[in-house]
Amino acid sequence: MARSPLEARSTAHATAFHKRVELKVNGEARAVEVEARTSLLDCLREQLLLTGAHAGCEHGVCGACTVLIDGRPIRSCLMFAVQADGYAVTTIEGIAPAPGELSPIQDAFCETHGMQCGYCTPAMILTAHALLANNPAPSRAEIVAAISADLCRCTGYAQIIEAVALAAERMRGLNRPASAT
Amino acid sequence: MSAATTRWRYVSSDRRVREDRRFVAGKGRFAADVMLPGTRHVALVSCPYPAARIASIDKADALAMAGVHYVLDGHELAAATQPLLAGLDTPKVQRRPLAVDVARYAGEWVAAVVADARALAEDAAERVAVDYEALPFVLDGEKAYASGSPAVHAEHASNVLLDRTFTWGEVERDFAQSPYRVALKLKWGRSSTVPIETFGVLASWDPWREMLDVFASVQMPRFPDQIALALRLPGSCVRVHNDVDVGGSYGVKRGIKHAVLTGYLSRRLGFPVRLIEDRLENMRGGDAHGPERNFEIEVAFDEGGVIRSMKLRALDNVGAYAGRSPFQLGKPIGAIVGPYRIKSVQYRAIAVTSNKTVQEAVRAFGQSPTNYAIERALDEVARHRGLDRVEVRRRNLIRSDEFPYLIPSGTTYDSGDYHAVIEKVLARADYASLVAERDRLRDQRLLAGIGIAACLEPSGANSTFEPLLNPKNETTTYTESCRINVDVGGAVTATIHTLSAGQGHETLTASAIGEVLEIDPDRIRVVRPDSLAALPSQSPVGSRMAIMLGGAAFHAAQKLKERLVAIGAHDLAIPRERATYSNGDVGDAANPSNRRSWAELVTIAHRNFHKLPPGTEPGLAFAHVLQVPTGGRLPSADGRVQMYPCFAFEFHLLLLTIDPDLGKTEIRRYLLGHDCGTVINPKIVRGMTMGGVAHGIGAALFEEFAYNGDGQLLAQSFMDYLLPSAQEIPPVEIVEHVTPSPHTVFGQKGSGEAGYLGAPAAIASAVNDALAPLGLAVNGLPIKMTQLADTIAARRRPTVSS
Numbered sequence: 001m002a003r004s005p006l007e008a009r010s011t012a013h014a015t016a017f018h019k020r021v022e023l024k025v026n027g028e029a030r031a032v033e034v035e036a037r038t039s040l041l042d043c044l045r046e047q048l049l050l051t052g053a054h055a056g057c058e059h060g061v062c063g064a065c066t067v068l069i070d071g072r073p074i075r076s077c078l079m080f081a082v083q084a085d086g087y088a089v090t091t092i093e094g095i096a097p098a099p100g101e102l103s104p105i106q107d108a109f110c111e112t113h114g115m116q117c118g119y120c121t122p123a124m125i126l127t128a129h130a131l132l133a134n135n136p137a138p139s140r141a142e143i144v145a146a147i148s149a150d151l152c153r154c155t156g157y158a159q160i161i162e163a164v165a166l167a168a169e170r171m172r173g174l175n176r177p178a179s180a181t
Numbered sequence: 182m183s184a185a186t187t188r189w190r191y192v193s194s195d196r197r198v199r200e201d202r203r204f205v206a207g208k209g210r211f212a213a214d215v216m217l218p219g220t221r222h223v224a225l226v227s228c229p230y231p232a233a234r235i236a237s238i239d240k241a242d243a244l245a246m247a248g249v250h251y252v253l254d255g256h257e258l259a260a261a262t263q264p265l266l267a268g269l270d271t272p273k274v275q276r277r278p279l280a281v282d283v284a285r286y287a288g289e290w291v292a293a294v295v296a297d298a299r300a301l302a303e304d305a306a307e308r309v310a311v312d313y314e315a316l317p318f319v320l321d322g323e324k325a326y327a328s329g330s331p332a333v334h335a336e337h338a339s340n341v342l343l344d345r346t347f348t349w350g351e352v353e354r355d356f357a358q359s360p361y362r363v364a365l366k367l368k369w370g371r372s373s374t375v376p377i378e379t380f381g382v383l384a385s386w387d388p389w390r391e392m393l394d395v396f397a398s399v400q401m402p403r404f405p406d407q408i409a410l411a412l413r414l415p416g417s418c419v420r421v422h423n424d425v426d427v428g429g430s431y432g433v434k435r436g437i438k439h440a441v442l443t444g445y446l447s448r449r450l451g452f453p454v455r456l457i458e459d460r461l462e463n464m465r466g467g468d469a470h471g472p473e474r475n476f477e478i479e480v481a482f483d484e485g486g487v488i489r490s491m492k493l494r495a496l497d498n499v500g501a502y503a504g505r506s507p508f509q510l511g512k513p514i515g516a517i518v519g520p521y522r523i524k525s526v527q528y529r530a531i532a533v534t535s536n537k538t539v540q541e542a543v544r545a546f547g548q549s550p551t552n553y554a555i556e557r558a559l560d561e562v563a564r565h566r567g568l569d570r571v572e573v574r575r576r577n578l579i580r581s582d583e584f585p586y587l588i589p590s591g592t593t594y595d596s597g598d599y600h601a602v603i604e605k606v607l608a609r610a611d612y613a614s615l616v617a618e619r620d621r622l623r624d625q626r627l628l629a630g631i632g633i634a635a636c637l638e639p640s641g642a643n644s645t646f647e648p649l650l651n652p653k654n655e656t657t658t659y660t661e662s663c664r665i666n667v668d669v670g671g672a673v674t675a676t677i678h679t680l681s682a683g684q685g686h687e688t689l690t691a692s693a694i695g696e697v698l699e700i701d702p703d704r705i706r707v708v709r710p711d712s713l714a715a716l717p718s719q720s721p722v723g724s725r726m727a728i729m730l731g732g733a734a735f736h737a738a739q740k741l742k743e744r745l746v747a748i749g750a751h752d753l754a755i756p757r758e759r760a761t762y763s764n765g766d767v768g769d770a771a772n773p774s775n776r777r778s779w780a781e782l783v784t785i786a787h788r789n790f791h792k793l794p795p796g797t798e799p800g801l802a803f804a805h806v807l808q809v810p811t812g813g814r815l816p817s818a819d820g821r822v823q824m825y826p827c828f829a830f831e832f833h834l835l836l837l838t839i840d841p842d843l844g845k846t847e848i849r850r851y852l853l854g855h856d857c858g859t860v861i862n863p864k865i866v867r868g869m870t871m872g873g874v875a876h877g878i879g880a881a882l883f884e885e886f887a888y889n890g891d892g893q894l895l896a897q898s899f900m901d902y903l904l905p906s907a908q909e910i911p912p913v914e915i916v917e918h919v920t921p922s923p924h925t926v927f928g929q930k931g932s933g934e935a936g937y938l939g940a941p942a943a944i945a946s947a948v949n950d951a952l953a954p955l956g957l958a959v960n961g962l963p964i965k966m967t968q969l970a971d972t973i974a975a976r977r978r979p980t981v982s983s
Contacts, residue, residue: 058459111197119377148907153431156871
């Protein structure tokens with residue numbers, strides 16, 4: 001793609017406000033220069049090119065921007081990148097065990113078709129991840145309570161709830177000792 | 182059902198949805214994920230008044246900021262572009278991406294700022310100083326319709342875009358001969374589909390190739406064509422990329438003004454320009470509100486509650502400009518009597534402009550509001566005759582032996598067994614015990630009601646409402662297409678030619694082709710060429726893709742199969758009639774061991790011209806462009822026409838309680854009988870149906886783009902516009918039934934709007950049943966908690982002075 005002569009002008013304007021931050025993203029140390037006002041969401045998407053977290057409302061209601069901070073789901077649109085300094089950030093890109101290979105939660109979402117357009121899906125999966133890490137056998141009400149942090153406009157939530165329940169069941173199975181035969 | 186499940190190999194089986202793998206990994210490719218080097222960002226300057234003359238725009242402070250490249254105003258843009266297309270023949274109601282001289286709603290775009298970063302562009306937008314002179318405005322649809330109201334477009338004679346009365350059948354006679362009638366005034370509030378992803382577009386002009394590349398989150402028929410027309414470019418200079426995932430749409434993602442604006446800016450400035458709405462912009466200036474409709478409905482009926490005739494007036498407040506949205510009064514003509522045997526209908530359709538945000542197509546394209554009006558009338562007929570509401574429906578429903586069934590407005594319904602669906606749902610619910618449960622709850626100081634709604638989902642979208650409501654429009658074609666290529670190694674790749682917003686079209690296409698070719702759909706690659714490499718296709722509107730894309734893929738695969746059979750027969754030196762096709766191989770019916778494998782056939786097609794039947798084109802590439810089944814004719818002078826080809830049926834039954842002090846509703850049980858013909862992918866159909874119910878619950882109880890008297894939109898965030906969360910949506914028990922359509926390749930009907938067609942009517946029915954003991958009825962949607970609490974309190978304490 002051709003670069004315009006205006007390119008040179010593009011980054012000069014705001015360097016004075018920039019701050020260097022050390023983030024730990026998906027287990028990897030990532031140093032970034034951000035403005036103090038840059039949200040963690042914008043930083044992840046625009047600077048680290050981790051586009052799995054999505055902007056939905058940018059005022060903390062819809063949850064599409066959810067990432068995990070030290071294992072807890074947070075709204076990355078409401079957190080400044082500078083605030084994340086020193087914390088372990090987990091994005092959807094950090095969930096799959098290997099390229100092309102799905103985690104049990106991701107696979108369960110595929111099995112129940114717990115999505116349609118896929119826009120809220122990374123948030124739902126990270127929310128489920130945090131839930132199941134603390135509660136391996138959640139009730140339907142507990143699943144609903146957890147995922148009600150994230151809005152989905154496509155599914156009416158039924159197949160998402162089923163995905164989380166299925167993932168929980170399978171993960172409990174995974175952790176069970178092999179039966180004596 | 183059993184016939185449907187055994188007849189097919191892949192269709193109707195519970196297969197995974199191939200699109201899901203990329204989404205669970207966060208690897209969808211949404212508009213905001215597409216990044217081109219050197220991209221600059223747009224922020225908008227919006228008019229704060231519902232109507233104002235733009236006296237001056239001072240750009241100096243904004244342009245003085247480092248990193249700010251341009252401030253575009255409406256005059257410059259208008260001089261260089263054509264107005265956006267309108268559906269109706271209303272040439273003096275011109276719509277442009279940026280206001281020219283006059284802004285007509287609070288939030289309308291007045292100027293666009295281009296800067297290095299979006300935040301910087303937003304900062305600069307605040308420094309654009311616009312002088313406005315406030316003008317008189319009108320917000321209410323009926324007031325806008327009345328003579329003497331402020332004209333939203335002074336050049337147009339009035340605010341009326343459309344005012345047409347259709348009469349189908351002997352309405353006055355049928356009314357005169359009916360002993361009873363009920364009349365209702367109803368209101369469908371302004372809501373929308375409100376996808377979680379806002380609209381976004383990236384446009385990049387290459388002056389050396391003379392090509393505008395567009396990456397957009399769009400669901401719009403003729404999108405590339407409309408961009409080219411507006412920018413005065415040949416269509417071959419606009420390349421819309423179809424391999425962009427759309428983060429939900431359900432009708433509204435039609436950012437044509439966004440695309441024209443960024444396309445112009447990219448050509449003007451020489452770098453890629455991106456506009457991603459924030460939520461405020463999406464709600465206020467994104468032109469994505471849904472119908473806001475006033476109904477007057479009157480039905481004439483006999484002692485037994487059998488309705489003979491209906492008069493329906495629908496006035497839609499479309500907002501400040503007319504795009505395609507007034508056609509939302511046209512589509513319901515194709516199902517104007519719902520699932521009922523109403524013999525004659527008078528329908529008056531009125532569309533008016535007002536100083537509110539512009540409407541766009543919303544899931545069901547006007548049918549859900551109409552279904553609400555019809556169902557509300559059915560409930561009133563039951564009340565009037567002292568009959569059970571289900572029984573009134575039974576008596577009025579079209580019977581299964583009456584299909585194909587011609588309705589007064591000229592559409593023939595394809596198939597159905599409405600009574601069977603209802604009886605299945607009642608049996609599943611144990612209706613008598615559901616009534617007993619309602620009465621038990623009523624004894625516990627709760628208001629409790631049972632909601633009932635029966636309705637149709639017209640599917641397989643045609644655009645017949647265009648010539649019906651606009652005499653200058655003669656569109657009778659509304660295609661969808663598919664091309665299949667088998668490469669030299671035997672791998673199959675199919676193409677689809679629109680974007681998708683979660684409907685699983687890649688899965689659909691592979692399923693249809695796999696079914697025909699008898700090969701595993703997972704072995705079939707599905708890709709989306711850009712618009713310049715595309716075959717004639719519209720977009721996933723009006724629940725059409727199972728019918729139209731599924732049909733196109735089916736027929737393209739049939740052509741491929743026929744060619745393989747021809748090649749095989751020729752090489753086996755047997756008559757074509759004796760050749761059999763099985764799992765990709767062609768054999769001799771008379772000698773099963775004599776056969777050619779898929780690999781051999783493909784090799785002949787690609788490499789062995791000497792083995793091809795004479796006159797055969799080498800290679801294996803087949804396309805099919807599908808016309809809408811039953812379509813192709815213009816409407817008659819009295820407005821009768823076959824609108825859509827297929828009609829799915831829904832029956833909603835629910836139990837709801839209202840806390841009499843808080844007005845808080847709780848859905849205790851929800852059942853939905855659903856017949857959309859043969860289901861191609863059960864996971865997809867179930868998901869869309871569940872999502873439609875949830876959307877309908879939102880429209881009925883929570884969601885409204887409310888305005889204050891000053892013309893300001895009050896719901897500008899998700900704090901004010903309430904989308905249902907998992908807490909608000911109950912488990913929904915779906916009761917399936919399959920009545921295949923005779924017009925489609927697998928007997929499928931559409932289901933993209935399922936659930937939403939009847940859920941608002943059903944919720945309203947339940948609330949009114951709950952309020953009936955208090956002698957109250959609610960005749961508008963949404964029914965908000967605060968309004969319910971106030972209404973109930975006023976009735977229970979009538980003596981409290983104000």
